[in-house]
Amino acid sequence: MSELLVVKNLCKEGILKKISFAVNAGEMVAVMGPSGSGKSTLLYQVSGMDRADSGEVWMDGMEICALSEDERARLRLEQMGFVFQQMNMLKNLNLIDNIMLPACRMKKGKSSGKEIEHRARMLMRKMEIEELAQRKITEVSGGQLQRACICRSMINQPKILFADEPTGALNQNAAQEVMREFTRLNRESTTILIVTHDSKVAAKCDRILYLLDGSIKGKLSLVGISEGKYREEKVNKWLTGLGW
Amino acid sequence: MRKRIIWSDIKGNRLMAVTTWLFMAISAFMFALTCFLFVSLLGSVDTLMEKAQTPDFLQMHAGEISETELLRFAEENEQVRDYQVLNFLNLENSSITLNGHSLTDSTQDNGVCVQSGSFDYLLDLENKMIRLSDGEIYVPVCYRQEYDLTVGETVQIGANSFILAGFLRDSQMNSMMASSKRFLISESDYDKLKEAGSEEYLIEFLLKEGTDVNAFATKYTDAGLPSNGPAITKPLIRMMNALSDGLMILVILLVSIVLLLISMLCIRFTLLTQLEAERKEIGMLKAIGISKGDIRQFYNQKFLALSGLGAVTGFLLALVAKGTISAQIQELYGASENGLLEFLTAFAGVVLTEGILLFSVGKTLRRTEKLSAVEALTGQHWGQKNEKKHLLSPQHLIVVLIIGLGIFMMILPQNLLSTISSPQFVTYMGIGNGEIRLDIRQTDDIAGKTEQVTKLLSEDKQIERAVTLQTNSCRVVLSDGTYTNLQVEQGNHTTFPVTYAEGESPKEKNEIALSYLCADELGLCVGDRLHLSIEGAVQEYIVCGIYSDITNGGKTAKAAYLHGEGPLMWSIFYVSLKDGAVKDQWLSDYADILSDSGISVKAVDIQEYVADTYGQTIREIHIAAWVAIIAAAFVIFVVVILFTRLLVANDRCDISLRKAIGFTGKDIKELYLLGYLPVLLAGILTGILSGNLLGEKLAGLLLKTLGATGFHFLIDYKTVFGWIPVIVVITVFCAILLGLSEIKNIRAYECCMGKE
Incomplete structure (x- = not known):
């Protein structure tokens, strides 16, 4: 597997201290750590939302720290997808319009309106929310809204999906639904980097990076371990060993 | 998709949408209305002056004139395109009754004349030259509303009755700011009335294009032609016509500017409010890769749509309202032929308003660039990292400004x-702030009569203060050695001073104050030197003050003392009565005394003059x-x-x-x-x-x-x-x-x- 995202010696305002790691194409990696460990800051730097003080971030062979703000925005639009804990969507648009929004701003290989809508509906069907297409964002549940956010993040067929505590604001059932969708997307070869402090979410990933005080303190590979209680126990045990 | 987003956003933010639309509509309405009225006023005045063929130079004169000399001057002068002498029969105001209303209290010089032969026509309400029959009379249109007149009513002049056949527009004297009003009657009726008033002459010239009217005026006076009344030029007539309604348009313009500022602030306010409320959404858009240009464009387009709708609404409302508001202009000056220009100017005004508002929106939207996706997602406010905390938020400041502007x-x-x-306002117009003003003009032996009136006033125990000011025609020596004429008012200018824009009244023998137009034309400021040629001798004066003056052609000067005397043009007296003296009684008594002495004096209560004029x-x-x-x-x-x-x-x-x-x-x-x-x-x-x-x-x-x-x-x-x-x-x-x-x-x- 080739490396899609490579991070070398990344530093940011004392929050991140010389972090290095790589994410392979098709991999699902979780970043864990206690509050204030720098998980979200790391995600903002590697996705190009913020510029690191030093270090390098390579995305599919491109050094994103060297890009201008507009170039990084274009890169996020065309090659990355985002899912946040707060399900931020434009409140005056219905679900399908929110989902279609990033595709309408594409410049390279822009599709027609009908094609975009077709793609959005396909994604919604997969996430089992197609019947909610015309609903306002205030008229659906948290789980449904987060699944709509995943649809939005996938509308431009990104190379990598970044998720920041995607289940943090959801109840247990909704969280399970959302994680099922992430797992399915990953099986369909979408690369995913998830920031989470939920061990159940982390247990669904191929690898876990444990962040503490701005440095990676541990790495755990779950490849080859079958899903289920054993996997979750292994993760919990590993985390306990790191002082979780 | 973009249209859908904008439409959904407008529907979701109705209050913001209505506010933006409303303020843009108000601004556009006010600016369009100002443009409509301004162009309409100038257009109406120009159309009237063109159709009436207003003279370029007009000299008023009372007393003997030699038509042969005037004709010779006109023929010998290449700049003259046409020339004529019109008779104006100045009547006692008390002898004129309009449908039962006497003009006794009018401060205007009312008189009759006949239709002009060559130019300076008196026009009807369709701006067509009036032809009338014996027994008919046309009344100045400004009296129609004032005295509630209708066609067919009776106008009484002395013992003669006339049928009011219509209302006339007089391109020279239409404005209430012009001190005379001409009534039009037939030639045979004029002959019948001749004995009832004193006749004056309007010596009028049409000049070739490009002629310097001021140089022509100097030439006229130098030729020793009749000139014991004011000389008026076409630009001054135009200004007088535009001034009275111009002031109303000025107020509308000032209010428009303030409203535009308020609209800018309100729209900025609603935008800031919206940006604050949508901070997280903007952060999310940035996070998913929507560029700042795209975000700005989205807001810009929304405001373009809303303000565009407001602009169209305002423009259409202005189109509807202009008819009612410009009724006064239309009544006085007739329809403007500037229809297309009015429309285009108003449209340009609306486009400018829209441009200014969108510029303001654009500037406010720069705030969105200050906030990074990370800041928005982590709940920070606009520029929170870098900005100092102020006592008042931007929204507070905007409310302070809006209350202030309101x-x-x-x-x-x-x-x-x-x-x-x-x-006191008359002092801005070149008139002293006395209670009563007496004028001796356009008569023979002005010097002798002035002396008599001065003596009378000095002996009057009811008078608190009085002053005599005599206007002489002098010549200013220009830097190239040539001359230009200047009417210099001589006397004590400190008793009833006018308002000075710069400097003060002349007090010393070598001091002179100039009217604004005169100083502007001569290129002089306070402290500069001016050379006056009086009876061949040149005397140096220092400019001590500059004042505004719309009387006597606007180009006048004031001196405490003149070294030598030029021809005396007229004299005026300002009078202030002691407490307890009854102004009306005094005016009536003086009218009798002066009439008995054979002195023709125009006496005016300045307060009434202000009420009539303004x-x-x-x-x-x-x-x-x-x-x-x-x-x-x-x-x-x-x-x-x-x-x-x-x-x-x-x-x-x-x-x-x-x-x-x-x-x-x-x-x-x-x-x-x-x-x-x-x-x-x-x-x-x-x-x-x-x-x-x-x-x-x-x-x-x-x-x-x-x-x-x-x-x-x-x-x-x-x-x-x-x-x-x-x-x-x-x-x-x-x-x-x-x-x-x-x-x-x-x-x-x-x-x-x-x-x-």
């Missing part, structure tokens, strides 16, 4: 009104001033409601928490009312200061273009410092209470549920 908008027309209504303008500004107060109060009301609702929405969680710990709705409202105090006080202070200081400068600047310089407001303190602040305080108080009404819908438990 008060500015209320004060400015009020100040203009109190200034123009004040007896009455229409004052009435228009009075309406404009009240409209401005209502409009400004409305704007302040809307903005304060919006602002309060925003505060309540932002503080919803805090309010809920306060309720949870036991605050009552009344307690919370009191806190907000207290919080408003500094905003209100700062707004009132800003408004009063700017209205009185900046407003004066602004009005002065605009009035200067109309010929009145050195303008200072004569403030009605009770209104400006009393009523207006009270109106604003009540408006703000009501708006706050209405805005705070949402507090009752906030539940104490909301804060526990984490609702935003």
Whole structure:
């Protein structure tokens, strides 16, 4: 597997201290750590939302720290997808319009309106929310809204999906639904980097990076371990060993 | 998709959409209306002057004239295109009765004439040359409304009755600011009336294009031709015509500018409010890769759509309203032939307004660039990292400015009104601030009669102060050795001074004050030297003051003493009576005394003169001033409601928490009312200061273009410092209470549920 995202010696305002790691194409990696460990800051730097003080971030062979703000925005639009804990969507648009929004701003290989809508509906069907297409964002549940956010993040067929505590604001059932969708997307070869402090979410990933005080303190590979209680126990045990 | 997003956003933010549309519509309406009225006024005046063929140079004269000499001058002078002498029969105002209304109290010189032969035609209300029969009379159109006249009524002149056949437009004397009014009768009727009045001559010239009218005027006087009355040029006639209605348009223009500023602030305010509310959404858009240019464009397009709709609404409303508001202009000057130009100028005005508002929106939207996706997602505010904490938020400052501008908008027309209504206003027009003014003009032996009147006045025990000012025709020696004529008023100018834009009245023997137009033409300032040639001897004077003057052609000078005497043109006397003296009785007595002495003097009560001359303008500004107060109060009301609702929405969680710990709705409202105090006080202070200081400068600047310089407001303190602040305080108080009404819908438990 080739490396899609490579991070070398990344530093940011004392929050991140010389972090290095790589994410392979098709991999699902979780970043864990206690509050204030720098998980979200790391995600903002590697996705190009913020510029690191030093270090390098390579995305599919491109050094994103060297890009201008507009170039990084274009890169996020065309090659990355985002899912946040707060399900931020434009409140005056219905679900399908929110989902279609990033595709309408594409410049390279822009599709027609009908094609975009077709793609959005396909994604919604997969996430089992197609019947909610015309609903306002205030008229659906948290789980449904987060699944709509995943649809939005996938509308431009990104190379990598970044998720920041995607289940943090959801109840247990909704969280399970959302994680099922992430797992399915990953099986369909979408690369995913998830920031989470939920061990159940982390247990669904191929690898876990444990962040503490701005440095990676541990790495755990779950490849080859079958899903289920054993996997979750292994993760919990590993985390306990790191002082979780 | 973009259209859908914009439309959905507009539907979702109805209050913001309505506010933007409304303020843009008001601004566009005001600017379009100003353009319509301004171009319409100039167009109507120009059309009237063109159809009437107004003379380029006009010399008034009473007494003998030699038509042969005048004809020779006209023929020998290549610049003259045409020339004519018109007779004007000046009548006693008391001898004229319009449908039962006597003109006794009129301060105008009313008289009759016949239709002109070659040019300077008197036109009917369709701007066509009037032809009338014996026994018929046409009355100046300005009297139609004033005396409620209709065609077919009777006009009595002495013992002669005439049928009112119609109303006339006189391109020279249409404005109430022109001191004479011509009634039109047939030639045989004129002959019948000849003995009832004193005849004057209007010596008129049409000049070839490009002729320097001032140089021509000098040539005329140098030729020794009849000139014992004022000389008037076409540009001055145009200015006089435009001035009275121009003042109303000026007020509308000033109010438009203020409204545009308010609209800019309001739209900025709603935009800031929206940006604050959508901070997270903007952060999310940035995070998913929507560029800042795209985000800005989205907001820009939304505002373009809303303000565009407002602009169209405003423009259409202005189209509808202009007919009613320009009725006075149409009545006096007829229809303008500038229809297309009016339309295009108004359209350009609206486009400019739209451009200014969108520029302001663009500037505000730069704020979105300050906030990074990370800052928005982590809950930081605009530029929170770098900005110092200010006492007032940007929204607070905007409300202060809007209250300030609202008060500015209320004060400015009020100040203009109190200034123009004040007896002192005439001092801006070149007239002394006495109670009564007597004029000896266009008669023989002016010097002798002046001496007689001066003696009479000095012996009168009812008089507190009086002064005699004699106007002599002098010649100014220009730097290239050539001459130009100048009418110099000689006497004590400190007793009843006019208002000086710069410097002061002449006191010393070698001091001279110049009118603004004269100083401008001669290129002189206070302290410069001027050489006067009187009876062949050249004497040096120092310019000690500059004043504005619209009398006698606007180009005059004042000196305390003239070394030698040029031809005496006329004399005027300003009189102030002692307490207890009855002005009307005094005027009546003097009319009898002077009439018995065979002296023809025009005596005017200056207050009545102001009422006659500026009455229409004052009435228009009075309406404009009240409209401005209502409009400004409305704007302040809307903005304060919006602002309060925003505060309540932002503080919803805090309010809920306060309720949870036991605050009552009344307690919370009191806190907000207290919080408003500094905003209100700062707004009132800003408004009063700017209205009185900046407003004066602004009005002065605009009035200067109309010929009145050195303008200072004569403030009605009770209104400006009393009523207006009270109106604003009540408006703000009501708006706050209405805005705070949402507090009752906030539940104490909301804060526990984490609702935003």
